Amino acid sequence: MPAPSDLSEAVGCPLSAIHLPLETVRQQTISGRDRYFNRFDYAPKAIAIDETTVRFQAREYDFVYCRGDGQWTVQPGRLGKEWIAQLDAQHRGENEFSTLRVDNQVYQYRVTPKPTSAEFPEDYRSVVLELILPGQETPEQHTLYTFEQLPGADIVPQISRLGLPRITSAQRYGDRLWWTIAFEQGEGLNGIATIVNYDLATNTVSLIQPSEIKFQQILDLALTGNPEQPTLWMGIRVSGEGMSNAPASGLVVYQPDSKDLTTGTMQSYTPHNSPLVGHIPSQLAIDADQLWVGTRNGVCSLDWQTHEQLDSWNCWRFIAQAMLPADETVPVYASLLNPTPAATLAEVASGETVEVLWWMLTAVSNSPMGRYEIRLETGWEVTLDQGASLERWPRQSEIAGRVPLYWQGHRWHWQGDRFVRPFDGHLNNLIAGDQGIGPPRENSAPFIDWHAIRGDLELLELSAETTRVRYYSGWVDDTLLTPLPAVVERPHPETTLPNPLIEIDSQLRRSTTLN
Numbered sequence: 001m002p003a004p005s006d007l008s009e010a011v012g013c014p015l016s017a018i019h020l021p022l023e024t025v026r027q028q029t030i031s032g033r034d035r036y037f038n039r040f041d042y043a044p045k046a047i048a049i050d051e052t053t054v055r056f057q058a059r060e061y062d063f064v065y066c067r068g069d070g071q072w073t074v075q076p077g078r079l080g081k082e083w084i085a086q087l088d089a090q091h092r093g094e095n096e097f098s099t100l101r102v103d104n105q106v107y108q109y110r111v112t113p114k115p116t117s118a119e120f121p122e123d124y125r126s127v128v129l130e131l132i133l134p135g136q137e138t139p140e141q142h143t144l145y146t147f148e149q150l151p152g153a154d155i156v157p158q159i160s161r162l163g164l165p166r167i168t169s170a171q172r173y174g175d176r177l178w179w180t181i182a183f184e185q186g187e188g189l190n191g192i193a194t195i196v197n198y199d200l201a202t203n204t205v206s207l208i209q210p211s212e213i214k215f216q217q218i219l220d221l222a223l224t225g226n227p228e229q230p231t232l233w234m235g236i237r238v239s240g241e242g243m244s245n246a247p248a249s250g251l252v253v254y255q256p257d258s259k260d261l262t263t264g265t266m267q268s269y270t271p272h273n274s275p276l277v278g279h280i281p282s283q284l285a286i287d288a289d290q291l292w293v294g295t296r297n298g299v300c301s302l303d304w305q306t307h308e309q310l311d312s313w314n315c316w317r318f319i320a321q322a323m324l325p326a327d328e329t330v331p332v333y334a335s336l337l338n339p340t341p342a343a344t345l346a347e348v349a350s351g352e353t354v355e356v357l358w359w360m361l362t363a364v365s366n367s368p369m370g371r372y373e374i375r376l377e378t379g380w381e382v383t384l385d386q387g388a389s390l391e392r393w394p395r396q397s398e399i400a401g402r403v404p405l406y407w408q409g410h411r412w413h414w415q416g417d418r419f420v421r422p423f424d425g426h427l428n429n430l431i432a433g434d435q436g437i438g439p440p441r442e443n444s445a446p447f448i449d450w451h452a453i454r455g456d457l458e459l460l461e462l463s464a465e466t467t468r469v470r471y472y473s474g475w476v477d478d479t480l481l482t483p484l485p486a487v488v489e490r491p492h493p494e495t496t497l498p499n500p501l502i503e504i505d506s507q508l509r510r511s512t513t514l515n
Contacts, residue, residue, distance in 0.1 A: 012052040013066035016073050020484050023060055027368075034368065039359050040423050042318040042485060043245075044294035045083055047285040054287065056294050061485050063299070063318060072316065072487035097132065102172055102200065108132035111144070111165045111181055124162040129179065129196055129205070142205045144181060145192040151215065163189035169220050174227020175200045182217040185239040193218050195232065195254075197261065208232075208254070212266050216248045222284040222291060224304045231255050233291060233304070235281030236268075243429050247279035247399060251293055253307065271413045271422065273401025275313040276300055277490055280424045297422035298490065315490040318423070320356040322372070322481035332474040334380050335438070336360050336371055337449040342380065343474065356483040357454035357473055358427070360434065362447060371475040372483065373453055379472035382437065382451050384408060387465045388504060390512065403501040405508070408437050408467055409457050414501065416493035418472075419457040427453075437471055462504050464511075 026037045042063070044056040055078075056063040062075040097108040109131050113124035126146040130139035150160045163184025170179050177198040183191025193216050195208040219235040232254040238246045250270035257263050269276050278295025285292045291304040298317040306312045324330060324345060331341035345354070355375040363369040391404035402413070411426045412419035427434050436453035455473025462468070 013068060013071075014053070014064055014073055014075055017075050020074060021060060021076055022482070022484075034361060034364055036359070036361065036368070037428055040320050040483075040485075041296065042298075042423065043280070043296035044283040044299075045079060047283045047292060047294060049285060049287050049292075054285075054292060056283070056292075056299060063485070063487055065299075074485050074487065097130075098167070098170065100170055100172065100177060102177070105134040107134065107177060107198075108139070109167070109170065109179065111167050111179070113162055113165060127162060127165045127181070127183075127191065129181075131198065131205070133203070142196070144194050144196065144207060145209070149192055150190050160190065161188050163191050165191055168218055171221070171223070173223040173230060176227070178221060178223065180218040180221045180234070182219065185215075185217060186241045186243070190215055191217075193236075195221065195234075206262055208256070208262050208264075210254060210264075210266055212268075213249050213252060219280070219282050220284045222286050224286060224291070229256060229258060229261070231304070233284055235284055235293070237280045243426070245280055245296075245424060245428070246426060247424070249398075249400065250274075250279060251276055251281050251284075268400035269307075270400050270402070271415075272399060272403075275310065275315050275490070275492065277315045277317055278422045278424045295422070296424040298487070310492060313492075316487050317490045319486055319488055320483040321353045321486045322356050322374075322483040324352050324354055325480060328480075330476055330480055332374070332376070332476055333371065334474060335449045335451045336373075336475050337362060337447060338475075345476075353486075354481070356481060358434070359478060360450065360453065360475075370478045372478050372481050373455060373473050374476055374481075375455065376472050376474050379455065379458075379470050380451070380474075381460065381468065381470045383461075384437070384439075384467040384469075385465070386440065387463050387467055388508060389464065390505075390508060403499060403505050405501050405505045407462060409459070409469065411436070412457055414499040416496035419459065421454045423454075425454075437469060459500050462500075464508065 023039065025039055027034060028037065038059065041059045042061065044058055046057045048055040048057060052067055054065040057079050058077060060077045062077050064073050064075055095110055095112050097110045100107045100109065109129065111127060111129050114126045114128055115123050124147065127144045129142045129144055131142065132139045147162050165181050165183045168180045168182045177200065179196040181194040181196065192209055193213045196205060198205050213236055216236050216238050219237060222233040223230040224233065225231045234252045234254065236249040236252050238248040240246055249268045253267040255264050271279055276293065277300060278297030281293045281295050283294040289303055289305060290301050293300045298315060300313055300315040303312040330345040332343045332345060334342035357373040357375055359370050359372050361368055361370045386408055388405055388407040391406050409419055412421045434453055436450050438448055438450040452471035452473050455471040458470040460468040460470060
């Protein structure tokens with residue numbers, strides 16, 4: 001059998017990159033505090049499929065799956081600056097017509113808000129799809145939704161507004177054109193999740209606005225099955241104040257009724273109820289009988305015809321890993337700001353690596369100082385004077401498979417034996433900063449001595465007053481490590497234990513009812 005590199009070369013797959021660029025980081029000062037963004041942003045912005053590879057194109061790296069041997073490599077990113085310019089234009093509200101070419105005919109389209117009047121240009125009252133058909137110069141206008149349909153618009157209209165809409169996917173499937181619409185969200189801005197289909201034969205437009213995801217954002221759309229009655233697959237998220245990417249309904253499957261595309265049944269896959277490796281599917285792609293789902297935390301491939309069967313899913317995690325310095329002992333700290341090492345990583349042979357989970361700032365200077373959180377096989381116990389309470393955010397409790405219980409680990413999800421937190425699990429909060437397992441937050445403190453931000457959790461005790469966990473991570477000074485991306489398989493767990501939060505939630509609710 002040839003060596004792996006020879007095999008990859010034989011089937012036309014790229015060899016492992018000799019050098020990968022270091023990730024760039026955006027720094028922003030908010031309310032007098034420095035924030036650092038774009039770390040470990042492995043969310044695919046596009047998926048490119050050819051005869052030999054499936055390429056997931058992220059902000060700075062390409063994660064490439066080789067069909068020939070089922071192996072992965074990480075390559076320098078190919079997206080370049082063009083997509084950044086497109087995102088910037090979108091953020092500024094620039095909204096030019098885009099085109100779809102169908103049978104050598106060009107259809108032009110855009111989605112735009114309509115103001116009340118020229119006197120109040122930002123007082124949007126409706127969102128419309130403008131569609132220029134072949135041979136026409138004037139666009140047709142199709143209203144998608146109005147301000148009055150927003151929650152609270154009739155009660156406190158002054159705090160509700162239509163967020164700027166955008167088209168997140170556009171494609172032909174059978175004899176129909178399909179678009180998905182997302183929107184600005186947070187601080188009173190909102191919209192309505194909308195799928196538009198245009199029937200080429202009858203020149204008619206119809207809207208699909210499922211109530212289950214009404215105020216969530218559709219990031220991408222894939223279609224399978226009979227073109228006259230297709231199955232719709234969608235990647236979903238929500239946004240809020242200071243949080244542009246928050247978990248919502250995950251991967252959604254919409255099956256329309258046989259006689260009416262605008263009504264149907266819906267199923268939601270999240271890390272709480274499925275093998276999905278991340279909360280927010282940013283890109284979807286169909287490859288024959290396989291659906292590829294890309295998240296910031298990795299990808300899954302599933303047989304879309306048998307998606308309800310566990311063995312139909314194959315998943316891989318995108319991780320950051322760093323080579324340990326050779327012939328050097330690495331101090332490991334039990335919490336972010338602790339001055340005394342709790343353990344060491346002994347001297348190791350060159351080439352051994354450690355998984356890097358996150359980075360946090362520890363001091364502000366001309367050269368910012370911080371620590372990396374790393375995965376450990378053995379961890380530490382901590383007891384917190386904060387317990388569990390019934391869910392404080394009803395909208396979040398609707399996430400499929402999630403136990404609606406609030407505790408310090410509510411950003412983690414149960415994975416059969418431990419609680420885990422993916423890269424897209426409520427991280428990069430502009431206002432509050434990243435939060436995890438640690439002491440109570442004090443507004444006067446510039447930094448918080450977090451025990452874990454992404455480390456796996458083992459729940460030892462949880463009551464209304466107390467939380468006791470073992471966390472499997474530690475902190476290392478960032479000058480000692482240089483993390484780079486890699487791909488690892490995420491196998492199905494050999495044993496799956498019941499989620500302990502189910503019984504705790506039941507006990508708390510019984511106690512609340514009795515009181």
